[in-house]
Amino acid sequence: MPPPRLRPAFVGLDDAGVPTKRNRVRGAVFRRSEGAGLARTFPDTKDLNGVPKMKVFTTGQVAKICKVAPRTVSKWFDSGRLKGYRIPGSQDRRIPREYLIKFLKEHGMPLGDLEDEAMAKVLFVGQDQLLIENLKKQLPLERSFKIQVAASGFEAGIQAESFHPDCIVVDYSIGRIDAQQICQNLRRNPEYAETIVIALLPDDGSQITIDRAHVNESFKKPFDVALLAERLRTLIGARKELV
Numbered sequence: 001m002p003p004p005r006l007r008p009a010f011v012g013l014d015d016a017g018v019p020t021k022r023n024r025v026r027g028a029v030f031r032r033s034e035g036a037g038l039a040r041t042f043p044d045t046k047d048l049n050g051v052p053k054m055k056v057f058t059t060g061q062v063a064k065i066c067k068v069a070p071r072t073v074s075k076w077f078d079s080g081r082l083k084g085y086r087i088p089g090s091q092d093r094r095i096p097r098e099y100l101i102k103f104l105k106e107h108g109m110p111l112g113d114l115e116d117e118a119m120a121k122v123l124f125v126g127q128d129q130l131l132i133e134n135l136k137k138q139l140p141l142e143r144s145f146k147i148q149v150a151a152s153g154f155e156a157g158i159q160a161e162s163f164h165p166d167c168i169v170v171d172y173s174i175g176r177i178d179a180q181q182i183c184q185n186l187r188r189n190p191e192y193a194e195t196i197v198i199a200l201l202p203d204d205g206s207q208i209t210i211d212r213a214h215v216n217e218s219f220k221k222p223f224d225v226a227l228l229a230e231r232l233r234t235l236i237g238a239r240k241e242l243v
C-alpha cells in the first residue's frame with residue numbers, strides 16, 4: 001500500500017487550540033463538537049454507517065471545558081491522570097472523548113456541554129422514596145445516569161423544561177388522573193415527542209388502561225427495581241452513547 005499523501009500548509013490546531021500550519025494525511029477530517037470547538041476524527045474510526053466512533057480534543061479544548069489553563073491539562077496528561085495520545089512526529093496531545101468524560105466523572109468535575117450527550121437523564125415523577133433510593137443505587141452517577149425527582153405534575157413540567165430528560169418515569173401512585181394527564185401533556189408538547197415515558201402502575205386491584213401513544217412501557221408493582229434500571233439502560237443506551 002503506498003504511503004498516504006500529505007497536503008502541506010493545512011491550518012490545524014495545536015495543543016492550545018491555536019491555528020497552525022502543518023501537513024495532514026489526506027482523508028483526515030474535522031467535525032464540530034457541540035460546545036467544545038473542533039473535535040478531530042479519522043476515517044478508520046467510523047462504523048459501517050460512516051458515523052465517527054470517537055471524538056478527540058486538544059488540550060486547549062479540554063482546558064476550555066474544564067475552565068483551567070492549557071498547561072494544567074498538559075500536566076494531567078503527562079502524569080497519566082488524563083489518558084490520551086500524542087500525534088506522531090510532534091508533541092501535540094489528543095484526548096479521546098471517552099477518556100475525558102471518565103476523567104471528569106472520577107474527579108467530580110462538571111461535564112458542562114458534554115453532559116447532554118454523555119449522561120442518561122431520568123426524571124422520576126412520584127413520592128415513593130424507597131423506590132427512588134433503590135433506583136438511584138441501581139443507576140448511580142458514575143454509571144452515566146443522572147436522576148431528578150418531581151413530586152407532582154406541576155413540578156414535573158418545571159423540571160422537564162430545564163433538565164431535558166431522556167426518560168420520564170411516572171408513578172401512578174400520585175393519582176391515576178394526574179399521572180395520565182402528565183403523560184398526555186408530554187406527548188402534546190413537540191419538545192417531548194421522542195422522550196421515553198415509562199408508567200409505574202400500582203397493585204391496588206384497579207384496572208388501568210395504558211395508551212401506548214402516550215407511554216412507551218409500563219411496570220406493575222411490585223417489581224424488581226433492577227429490571228426497571230436495566231430497561232432504562234437499554235432504552236436510553238440505544239439513543240445516545242453512554243460512557
